[in-house]
Amino acid sequence: MSQANLAVDPHAPGVMEERPFAIPSSKLVMWLFIISDAVTFGAILFAYGYVRNASPDWPTPFEGPSIWNTLLMTFILVTSSLTVLIAVKAAQDEDRARAFRWTILTAVLGVMFTALHLREWMDLIGKGVRTFQNPWGAPMFGATFFSITGLHMAHVIGGVIALIAVGLIYKAGRYSAKHIEVLSLYWHFVDLVWMFVVPLVYLMNMKR
Amino acid sequence: MSQEAAIAHHGPPTSFLRKHVFSVDHKVIGKQYFALAIVAVFIGMILSWLMRFHLVWPNAALPGLQWLSKVGAPAGVMTPEYYLSLLTMHGTLMVFFVLTNAPFAAFGNYFLPIQIGAEDMAFPRFNMMSFWTTFAAFVVLMAAFFVPDGPPISGWTAYAPLSAVGSDAGPGQGLGQTLWGLSIAIFCIASLLGSLNFISTTLDLRAKGMTLMRMPVSTWAWFITSCIALLAFAVLLPACLLLVLDRIAGTSFFIPAGLVISDRLQPHSGGSPLLWQHLFWFFGHPEVYIAILPAMGIVSHILINSMRRPLLSHKVVIGSMMAIGFLSYMVWGHHMFVSGMNPFSALVFSFPTLVITIPATVLTLIWLGSLYGSRLQITTASLFSLGFISMFVSGGVSGFFLAQPSIDIYLHATYFVVGHFHLVMGVAAIFGIFAATYFWFPKMSGRMMNETLGKIHFWFTFVGAYCIFMPFHYLGLAGNVRRTSSFVYDYAQPLIPVHKFITIAALCTGAVQFIFLINLLYSRFKGAPAPDNPWNATSLEWTVPSPPPWNNFGGKHPVVYHDPYQYGVEGASGDFIMQNSPEKVPVRS
Numbered sequence: 001m002s003q004a005n006l007a008v009d010p011h012a013p014g015v016m017e018e019r020p021f022a023i024p025s026s027k028l029v030m031w032l033f034i035i036s037d038a039v040t041f042g043a044i045l046f047a048y049g050y051v052r053n054a055s056p057d058w059p060t061p062f063e064g065p066s067i068w069n070t071l072l073m074t075f076i077l078v079t080s081s082l083t084v085l086i087a088v089k090a091a092q093d094e095d096r097a098r099a100f101r102w103t104i105l106t107a108v109l110g111v112m113f114t115a116l117h118l119r120e121w122m123d124l125i126g127k128g129v130r131t132f133q134n135p136w137g138a139p140m141f142g143a144t145f146f147s148i149t150g151l152h153m154a155h156v157i158g159g160v161i162a163l164i165a166v167g168l169i170y171k172a173g174r175y176s177a178k179h180i181e182v183l184s185l186y187w188h189f190v191d192l193v194w195m196f197v198v199p200l201v202y203l204m205n206m207k208r
Numbered sequence: 209m210s211q212e213a214a215i216a217h218h219g220p221p222t223s224f225l226r227k228h229v230f231s232v233d234h235k236v237i238g239k240q241y242f243a244l245a246i247v248a249v250f251i252g253m254i255l256s257w258l259m260r261f262h263l264v265w266p267n268a269a270l271p272g273l274q275w276l277s278k279v280g281a282p283a284g285v286m287t288p289e290y291y292l293s294l295l296t297m298h299g300t301l302m303v304f305f306v307l308t309n310a311p312f313a314a315f316g317n318y319f320l321p322i323q324i325g326a327e328d329m330a331f332p333r334f335n336m337m338s339f340w341t342t343f344a345a346f347v348v349l350m351a352a353f354f355v356p357d358g359p360p361i362s363g364w365t366a367y368a369p370l371s372a373v374g375s376d377a378g379p380g381q382g383l384g385q386t387l388w389g390l391s392i393a394i395f396c397i398a399s400l401l402g403s404l405n406f407i408s409t410t411l412d413l414r415a416k417g418m419t420l421m422r423m424p425v426s427t428w429a430w431f432i433t434s435c436i437a438l439l440a441f442a443v444l445l446p447a448c449l450l451l452v453l454d455r456i457a458g459t460s461f462f463i464p465a466g467l468v469i470s471d472r473l474q475p476h477s478g479g480s481p482l483l484w485q486h487l488f489w490f491f492g493h494p495e496v497y498i499a500i501l502p503a504m505g506i507v508s509h510i511l512i513n514s515m516r517r518p519l520l521s522h523k524v525v526i527g528s529m530m531a532i533g534f535l536s537y538m539v540w541g542h543h544m545f546v547s548g549m550n551p552f553s554a555l556v557f558s559f560p561t562l563v564i565t566i567p568a569t570v571l572t573l574i575w576l577g578s579l580y581g582s583r584l585q586i587t588t589a590s591l592f593s594l595g596f597i598s599m600f601v602s603g604g605v606s607g608f609f610l611a612q613p614s615i616d617i618y619l620h621a622t623y624f625v626v627g628h629f630h631l632v633m634g635v636a637a638i639f640g641i642f643a644a645t646y647f648w649f650p651k652m653s654g655r656m657m658n659e660t661l662g663k664i665h666f667w668f669t670f671v672g673a674y675c676i677f678m679p680f681h682y683l684g685l686a687g688n689v690r691r692t693s694s695f696v697y698d699y700a701q702p703l704i705p706v707h708k709f710i711t712i713a714a715l716c717t718g719a720v721q722f723i724f725l726i727n728l729l730y731s732r733f734k735g736a737p738a739p740d741n742p743w744n745a746t747s748l749e750w751t752v753p754s755p756p757p758w759n760n761f762g763g764k765h766p767v768v769y770h771d772p773y774q775y776g777v778e779g780a781s782g783d784f785i786m787q788n789s790p791e792k793v794p795v796r797s
Contacts (some may be wrong), residue, residue, distance in 0.1 A: 009680075024412075025331070025408045025412045025413075028407075028408050028411065028412065029330070029331065029404050029405075029407075029408045032404050032407055032408065032438060033400075033404060035438065035439070036400055036404075036438050036439065036441075036442040037442070039442035039443060040441050040443070042444055043442070043443040043446045043447065043487060043490075044446045044450070045486075046486075047450060047461060047483055047487065050480060050483045050486075051461060051478060051479060051480065051483065053476050054478070054479075054480055080248045117466045130458070131453065131457045131458050131459045132457075132458030132460070132475070132476070138477075138478050139460065139476075139477055139478055140459070140460055140461070140477075140478035140479060143453070143457075143459035143460065143461065147449075147450065147453060147459070151449075153448075175283060177738050207469070
């Protein structure tokens, strides 16, 4: 029966459950958002798999230069996860100037990633890839490529804006190390999503 | 905590705009959601009137309808396509803006923080953003009425390829359908923001002594619902975005090759309409529980108060709701038995669908078992709670039939399904909303609602709802297909009198709802002043003044000493003990 614990003194220690993982609300909410966003990416990757399996003439156009470009982009994004880590560490050490520098460096790496990515988009568009056609085969190739990488790029751009904004407010002294840390979670997540995008969208579509 | 810091920084707002429009107070936001739901439910109801009227008097002109759409209703008589437009808007408004908004967002926003002893939500600004994002979604959806071709004709499920190909597929499939896709995508973002807030508030802002098992059932229901919404809307969002891409960017996610519509070969290939159904129903089935779970929690909360004793088991109720939430993700395929999906998958989806009836039955048995032998106080709120159980059982029983693929193949495209989901999801959840309104209105407004009018409202609505939706099952068994505006086949002709009966019942039952509206508005301004605790209830919302002050507990931090439902306690000074009363309670044997 539910009345079993009625006589327990509420002021006695150990009545309340621990907060989940003992983290502040803002961090909890970021984790919940990441779960939800992972499901969103999962759904769009599921759609990609569904359409790809249903198309017998799925094109596999990516060649050396394109793969090298992707590897470079991956390298930049992984490096940016490292720089944001340093920023968090500096913020926890109360070194605001250093934390700001590394946060902005992370944002710069994000911009470089986006620039390389857009260059590749332009390259593909120049080769005649559209959301509804391409020179090689199943027309859905372009649709899936642009929607998946576009959704990811939107996350990177949003992250860059957030890094700059949070960095500036942090430097002005109105945010604490917690804000940098919570934002770093998001940035690592965007990095992690890219680790799924590279094999599924690029490596699986390499020229054989 | 971040929220306390926020409140320390900002005092209560003084300007009209900050106080009533762009307020960060969860109570104002809850009322805003409620008002939006009331607007949506009356629009949706009037749309259903128009449809019912057209079904049985197809040639009668409805004066004024041509004003809404010159193309869709020339001279006031709606075209078959415009019937489908109204059907789409009725379903979309009701499912998203009423059944999701009212029991979950409106009452959850208002009462979840108070029931756990918090001053506000964990992220008050996010909360304000959720409401105004929802409002934007509503405006975008309503805009579909005013574009040249009118609203889409593809139903609230927006089945592809009809929803994906554009205006070749019929009026409303141009701009109207694009607006629909955008509106629902915006709605998804709002719901995601809302559920993030609900979860973190429940986990982080509970008052001292408010352990998880001491939370009222209604709080548990809102918490579980927000966990479901967090993942369900996360799938509908990309689905709607891909749908919009199909429509404006020439992609073909949901359109197969070689599709000819209106004698024109569609310039699409490579997609699959089944993909839309998978993505949509992966959201769509959990959505059913997003609508019904808060009502289950609210009804339990109210019945316990009216019975003056706890349910047979607090833990089993919560466990059953969790099981329903978990299983709701495994059953989406039962909406697709006739979609051309592999028949083996139908078998696989049928099993968890039948399993989900077990926690639902456990809940029902707990309600009935707790009611047995109790001296129930008959108030409008408790009547609507009993009505909820009645509707839930009546609608749920037909679910046993539909869960079996072999039976569903015959019944799926008929009125049988319409009767099923209207009873179990629509009317049941609406009864939960009514119960919540009659129960909590004194707290929200500081005034009592009129009980006599409330009871009249209940009996007419209860009988009326059965008169409308029970014959639907009969129509379905007789083979009457749904989503058509006329009876072109000979075998459907004898069913027209049944439709006439339903239409008259719908017009009357709808008219009765204006009694509720009048009661709501009259009581808001002229009702008898409400005491702090008019129902002698035990949970924290009844410890604060009616209506609660700006920061709920007047800056004090409540301490919780008891389980939520200490009714009928022997040896207590009253027949009940409030959750925050330090009075000792004898352990029951």
